[in-house]
Every structure is written in C-alpha cells, then in structure tokens.
Amino acid sequence: MSASESVKLTSLSSKGGCGCKIGPADLMQVIRSLPPAVPNPDLLVGLDTSDDAGVYRLSDELALVQTVDFFTPIVDDPYAFGQIAAANALSDIYAMGGKPLTVLNIVAFPISTLDKSILADILRGAADKVAEAGATLVGGHSIDDKEPKFGLAVTGTVHPDRVRTNAGARPGDQLILTKPIGVGILTTSLKRGLLSEEEIRRVTAVMSLLNKTAAEAMGSYDVHACTDVTGFGLLGHASEMAKGSEAGIIIRSEAVRILPRVRELAEAGAVPGGTRNNLAHVEGSVIFPEEMELLDRYILCDAVTSGGLLIAVPEAEAEALLGDLLQLGLEAAHIGEVTGDHPGMIRII
Template sequence: MNEIKLTQFSHGGGCGCKIAPGVLSELLAKMPPGVVPPELLVGTDTADDAAVYKLNERQAIVATTDFFTPIVDNARDFGRIAATNALSDVYAMGATPILALAVVGMPLDKLPPEVIGEILQGGAEVCRAAGIPIAGGHSIDVLEPIYGLVGLGVVDPARVRTNAGAHAGDVLILSKPLGIGILSAGLKKGRLSAHGYAEMLRWTTTLNRAGAHLADIDGVHAVTDVTGFGLAGHLLEMCRGAGLGAALQFDRLPVIAEALALVQAGVATGASERNWASYGEAIDLADTAPEWQRRLLTDPQTSGGLLIACAPQAVDAVQAAILAEQGEAGAVIGTMEAGPARVGIA
C-alpha cells in the first residue's frame, strides 16, 4: 500500500536496538533499592522475562513491556512482529495473556496516518490471534518509529517458570531457529530474498503459546525466550540464575537456511558485536572457530524462540507441546551441567 520504508527511520531494528547487556547491568546496579513486597515473586534479580506479582494462592499477575524500532519496511508486518515479540515474555513465564496496552511513538511529520494505522492494525491482529484485547495505551511524537505492547497475563503462582530454575543434567531445547538479526541485516543491505523474508516473517509472527503449557509438564525447570542478547546471552542468564554451566552442541543449533548463508558471507548486526563485548569472556568458543559462529551465537533474535531446560524424561512432552502450537518441534541443543556459570561450545 505504501512506498515508505520504515527501516530508513531507525538506527537499529527490532531487538537489535536493545541496550547492550553489559551496559544494562551497570545501569541496573546503580538503581536505588526499592520496595520489595513479599507478593513480588519475580522482579529484577535474575534478569527474567517479566515481573510476577502474587494476588492469592491461585492467581498471580505477569507484567512485561517490550517495544522497538522497525526491523522491516512493511508497516503491518512491523506491527505484527512487535506485538508477537512483546507477548512472548508472558508465555515464557508459563502464563496466559489477558490484555495488552499499546506503546506508540511515531514521527508524525514523516509518517502519514495510514501508515501508522497499518502498524497498529498489525499489532491488533496478533492480539486477536492470542485471544486478548488491546485495552488502551499511550502515544507520543518522536524522531524514530517505536511500537510495542505492555503485556499482562495470569498464572498459578505454583506454575511460574523463571529463567533461574534449571537443574544439572537438564536437556536444553530451543523452539525456533536462529538467524533473525542476520536476516534483518541482510534486508537493510538489500541481500535478503523474498523467500528469506517470508521465513523471517513466519518465525517472528509465531506466538510462543507453548510456554503457557510447559509449566504443566513435570520436569520443566526453567524457561526463557531468546531475544536481543542472542542465544549465548540468554543461556548465560539461565546459567547465572541456577549457578550452573551449560554445554551447547553447535552442530545441533537450528538456523534459518538463508541466515546461515548470509552470516557465513559476513552479514551480521552491530548488536552482535556489542553482545559479545558484554559477555564473551563467559563463552568458551574455540579460538579456531570461524567468526560467523560467534556472530550466530550472539545474533539478536527479535521474537525468538523459547529456551527450555527440562529433565531428560520430559523431552518428549515438551516437544509435543511445541509441535502442537507451531507445527514444528524444537531442537535439542545441549545440557545444563554442574560448574561455574559459563557456556561451553562443542
């Protein structure tokens, strides 16, 4: 419908525009201590996906917000991706979304109302698919387009799954393939094919609804979603939360085919470099490993998959839950191990 390319207005797109994890840690460390009521089951301590506040013995509220600048040029697609990504944090906690609020910042002197309307329409379509309303929100006039959601969900307090509960010996499962940041970089460079774009859109608009079912499975110990800090960064958070190490099998990592070709040809995001600078000292990757492997491990995933740590006997049930929701099972990529909080790559 429109000829406007949204990515021309943004210095970085999707979860690739997140503040680097090292800088974010420094900022959070300087925050003065706040009120921490006993009902706050999950706050900022473990860098988890959302806050969880206990209402009573059977109900807790899960609250999160996520928004970013355009990762694609098409307005409706941008809205769909941003909304899917925002709701992922609710699912990652084992919760079911109940409503959303829109977060909207638009350069009103540069984007016509119909383009902004398409962005909002895309977000609303995803919320309808998730079975929830957009019940309000807030909008401002800014220099770069920004869109996302505040997501609210409900969960039984006993069913909450954080990123910090992994056990030694747990199997690691990733529900979606890697490579979204690489594809977005390829798009900006004019090197992404129509098929590659379709694959990018397919995975970034697939809701992580399996997360709401994982807490019902005995042996599921920890869940997080893989977003702006890349697979290595979010797995490292899981390690630190549990006081364990992790061992990844690189050849088992699921990767979108065109993303693999692009990263091997040198295409990557600047966020990948910032991620490695923030936590690379805790990643044991062989010095002889090609550069593209590091870039893949740190590639920022917009609306990425769920990373699940579960007992070996729970793997089949977890895979069945993922298959039922997205039509494709996840990939077994490694294990959690006793030892220091590091990620080893074999």
C-alpha cells in the first residue's frame, strides 16, 4: 500500500461530507454589505445574477470567462480528489458557454505531516482533467495548511454574443439536467464508511466527469439560460435562474435522476449541513407539494460537487438536445419547464 493510499483524506476535513460552499444566505448577507461595483460596460456578467463565472469583453469578438473554486477532500483517493476538484472548477466555464484556456492550481497542504506523494497524486489527477479539457496549466499558488484544500482558478474564452447566463430563461423553455443528484448525501456517507467500493467508484465517476461533452452538445442549440448545479443544490441554482430570468420554474420531482441509495442514506442521517442550509434558504422561493416528505425536499436541495448543467432550451429543440445528450452517454433528463406564472419562484410537482 502506498503512502497516498493509506491516508483517509476525508478524515482531515473539518467540514466533512460535501466540501460545501459558504451557505447561500450567509454569502448573500456578506455581498449585500459591500459597496456597489464601479460600472464597466465591458463587464458582461458580474455579481448581479449570482452567475457561475464573470465575463469581461476584450473586443467585439472575444470575451474572457473567469472563475475560481476549491474545497476540502470529499473522497479518500488523492488522484480522484484532484480530478473532481478540477472538473468542478472547469464546469463554471462550460456553464457560461465558454472554452477553458488556462488554469492555476490553488493548494493548501500540510506538507510536514502528510506524505508529499499525496499532493503529487492530487496534482496529477487535476492535470489529467485539465488536459482532457484542452486547457493549459500555467502555474499556481500553495500554502502550508493543516487542512488539505485544492482547486483551480480558470480562465476561458467566449464570443460576447454567445455567453450563456442563468438569467435568460423564457416562459415555454424546457429544463434539462445533465447529471444525477444526491452527491452530497453520498459523499457524507462515504466519510461515515457507509458506501461500498462500487458505490464510491460510481459517485466518483459522476463528480469527475467533465461538463465539456454537455456544453459542446448544447452549443448547437438556441439555449436561453444555463447554470451548473453545485454547492447550492438543484433548487438553489434553479432559484437563481428563476430570479435572474424573472420567470417561474416547474420541476417534476419524479423526472430528476437520483443516484442509487440516496434516500436510504438520507433516512440514516447522512444529510450534510450544506444541504440543510440550502433548503432553509430556498423554502420561501419554492412551492412544495404538501405531501412531499422532508427527506425528498432535502434531496432536491442536496449540496452537489461537480454536478451537471441545468439547461433552458426552447420547447421545439428540447427533445433533440436531450436525445443528443443521451446518445453521448450522459445521464441527462428532462426535468421541468419555465413558465410565466409565479415569477422568481419554483413549483415542485
């Protein structure tokens, strides 16, 4: 057994489970306290719509897409952790309709207490995903920290007229989600030793899958809005889309693909704190069926790492796009629609 295999990385994370972001309610409170940004006509996407990345126009033909994401280990295999962290950070570029160009590694690592081979494996996993994305690693920054953390700062490019935001959904659009949910509950269960090796491989494969294929597929369609489903969960990111688009959203809960055993493990108590925070944050913006149980509400709000794209596409194109995604081997599903009713709200049916 190598040094990297003998250490359980998830046990070194004080947060545990999902590697969650700061909760949406706390984050919004902080952001509201900041002075307004200086207006800049070349800033095409900033903080206004809680979008996945910032977009800055360089010319009539070219804009930069910029994002950064990092978190504590959510799996024990260092190579897999590097892959997942890279896929998660790259996803923001894909959600905006962009192409990743360059990346910088962000490393916090207890270099005096953990074997250096662990960090090497993390970096190797990330490098392989960066290469798969067709991007170039140009450097990074590292600090000595008692808790491992890893991620990427990513710069991509997009045509200014082809930017996808979470604020363009229109009534009549159909909603397609390109990955199953339940990741946060499963990674919390992993930390508690409740998953089989096969289940660990399954959830790891979902998280480490780049959204490159989905983004390239949607590039052929008249997509009105897109976001990736990550720390704020499906309903959290759908709520941002509803508010940004000033439209209502309907989600058919039975159509949402959920990873195996998620509900069983949630019943056993493996619901991460980030998931609970997500539900508390969106409750005023979601109309749940009265009969929907609390656990099912948690699952729809589950804090995801490296989730799929939530795509709003015209009804006339939805079936073709879904067919393309399925043919490409993605676990995509048609989960709902955009409506002119209850703007800014989500209705679960």
